[in-house]
Amino acid sequence: MTVLFSELLVPGWAEGEDAKIGLDAVTGIYGDENAFTLPCHNSNPEVFFSEKSEEIAYAKSLCGGCPVKRECLQGALSREEPCGVWGGELFEDGQVIAAKRMPGRPRLNRELIGA
Numbered sequence: 001m002t003v004l005f006s007e008l009l010v011p012g013w014a015e016g017e018d019a020k021i022g023l024d025a026v027t028g029i030y031g032d033e034n035a036f037t038l039p040c041h042n043s044n045p046e047v048f049f050s051e052k053s054e055e056i057a058y059a060k061s062l063c064g065g066c067p068v069k070r071e072c073l074q075g076a077l078s079r080e081e082p083c084g085v086w087g088g089e090l091f092e093d094g095q096v097i098a099a100k101r102m103p104g105r106p107r108l109n110r111e112l113i114g115a
């Protein structure tokens with residue numbers, strides 16, 4: 001059984017009117033016997049949760065050929081995944097983001113310094 005990070009954070013998330021779409025539901029669409037042939041089941045899972053842009057791009061490319069990509073993205077949106085690549089998109093705090101912000105000094109806000 002797969003235990004998602006989201007399941008640990010939100011008790012009872014899969015029950016009731018506001019139920020989320022779990023990964024088991026997504027892979028079940030493809031058939032339980034085929035679930036382990038999905039790209040993310042046959043790759044290093046670290047790349048799906050990497051901080052490196054080249055590994056994130058690689059994870060997204062793996063999702064590109066996935067037969068349950070659309071359902072996976074829908075499920076990740078419903079669960080408000082806190083991080084990782086799901087359905088070919090990168091998530092942060094439940095939102096799809098274009099790219100990880102690189103560490104470093106924040107951009108200078110000229111309005112704050114009156115320049």
Ligand code: SF4
Pocket residue numbers: 038039040041062063066067068069070072073085086087088
């Ligand atoms: S879309 Fe990506 S993360 Fe989702 S099941 Fe397919 S390979 Fe895995």
